[in-house]
Amino acid sequence: MKSNENNEHNFSLATETKNILQKHGIRLNKNLGQNYLIDDYKRKKIINFANISKNDTILEIGPGIGTLTIELSKKAKKVVAIEQDKKIFEILFERIQEENISNIELINDDALNVEISTFSKSNKIVSNLPYQISSPITFKFLEFDFDLAILMYQKEFANRMIAKVGDKNYSRLSAMLHFKTSIEFLDNISPQSFIPQPKVNSSVVKLTPIRNESFFSNKTNENDYSLICRALFPHKNKKIRNALIDSRNILGYSDKKILRDLLDSSPELESFLVKRVVKTSPEEILELTNLIKPILWG
Known part of the structure; x- marks a missing residue:
């Protein structure tokens, strides 16, 4: 019975997503990391991982048409969502207006260019990240003080993040993140959970910043x-x-x-x-x- 409920939820989210895209004549570009989550069960898990309360302000990078954004806004004090694609931004803006949501601050910009002061309005980060900016955006996150981040990455990238010394995935990324954040693997997400389906598997991880400046004297x-x-x-x-x-x-x-x-x-x-x-x-x-x-x- 539970499996049937999940299938119904997935069908509903998939149908909603496809309908919104068709209505606006949007063809998603996989090369820009436009793979939208259509698995409602996984969406709920991602949001629950963040343990959101009405005291939290959430930063979301690449909100797309609002698959996570709108649900996040129901639990959080505020959501700051940064979307680079102008047309997708306008669709999400329209959805927010139609649903009369007042606690989402929507920004049309490249997240890599946004001032860190905008990020620092938030105390938690929840994002299905555009995979092509995974590394630079992660290091940008670590420039400001936040409580935790629940982030979706390409599985291969996540494996390099969490790799230990001697592992085949141990890399420059592993070594660079070691002093900055603790990293916890949370979940895997298959290509079937997205439209269009990516050619890679995805992973959800939790980042908790390490606030110990003694590692680096300057x-x-x-x-x-x-x-x-x-x-x-x-x-x-x-x-x-x-x-x-x-x-x-x-x-x-x-x-x-x-x-x-x-x-x-x-x-x-x-x-x-x-x-x-x-x-x-x-x-x-x-x-x-x-x-x-x-x-x-x-």
């Missing part, structure tokens, strides 16, 4: 850590010494021998240089960064 230190990660992870199965030499241009060196001699000149680096990148923890990469900075850049 912004320059964080930038150096990022640079070392960028140099190491394209060669993650190599030893650190070889990875750094192969990425010498990233480090500001063109001559392989000069960089090799600098690396080999420091006994402090020896234990790091023989380790494979994939087996090196973020804490170790940070320690390596602090040791290598005066050697490479004075």
Whole structure:
């Protein structure tokens, strides 16, 4: 019986979505990440994960025609929704007007260009993100103080976010997020839950910011850590010494021998240089960064 109820809800949401799109002559563009959720059961789960109260202001990126937005507005104090596509924005604006909803602030802009002060109006984030901006928008979220984020990503991207040291998915993304947020896997969502159906599976994760600035003594230190990660992870199965030499241009060196001699000149680096990148923890990469900075850049 429960399965039949879910099917009815899914049919209703799918029909509602298709009807709205047909009414406005909209053909969704998968290349722009326009894959709309039509699974009501999954929609309810996503919203419930956020544990929303009337004290919460929710940030949503890429609301589309309001599949999550309108339901979020019923539970939250306010929803700030940022939609880049002008025509989709106008459809959602019309829906909000028709349903006489007063607690949604709708912004027609590219979320990557929106001032962080707009984001900081919110204390929670709930979004089915456009997958092509997953990385930059996630790091932008982490520039402001929020309680939690419930976010849908391409499953492959989510796997790299949550990967541990030594895992095949351990990556620059894993290392960069390690000091900024705790990440919890919540759910998988199949392509059949969307129209049009994407060619990839999706995952829902929860981000909870880590507010401990002691990891990075200053912004320059964080930038150096990022640079070392960028140099190491394209060669993650190599030893650190070889990875750094192969990425010498990233480090500001063109001559392989000069960089090799600098690396080999420091006994402090020896234990790091023989380790494979994939087996090196973020804490170790940070320690390596602090040791290598005066050697490479004075």
